[in-house]
Amino acid sequence: MSLIQCPYCQSTHVRQTDSSHANANYFEQLQRCISPTQMALFGMQLAKKAGFPPFTGAAIGVVVGGVLVIVSQYCYEKYYSNAEQYVCLDCQQQFAWAR
Numbered sequence: 131m132s133l134i135q136c137p138y139c140q141s142t143h144v145r146q147t148d149s150s151h152a153n154a155n156y157f158e159q160l161q162r163c164i165s166p167t168q169m170a171l172f173g174m175q176l177a178k179k180a181g182f183p184p185f186t187g188a189a190i191g192v193v194v195g196g197v198l199v200i201v202s203q204y205c206y207e208k209y210y211s212n213a214e215q216y217v218c219l220d221c222q223q224q225f226a227w228a229r
């Protein structure tokens with residue numbers, strides 16, 4: 131029997147929850163925040179201030195934005211691929227438990 135404890139109150143009365151929906155929302159929000167269009171606009175604004183041609187700034191913005199999304203997805207998947215979401219039945223706190 132695996133003993134999973136709540137990190138908040140040390141209770142073993144925990145229940146596994148389905149977190150796939152929450153994860154999908156997380157990525158939707160992330161990609162909305164770091165969309166190529168917005169990164170291109172951001173790069174153009176920076177380029178204007180720094181004296182670069184706007185096109186160069188836009189290209190840099192898209193590349194930087196793409197790298198940010200890939201890196202954050204990699205970190206997220208690496209951290210959560212072996213983890214499962216649980217909710218404590220005693221204090222109602224949610225936590226991830228890596229097996």
Ligand SMILES: [Zn+2]
Binds near residue numbers: 136137218222
């Ligand atoms: Zn608890």
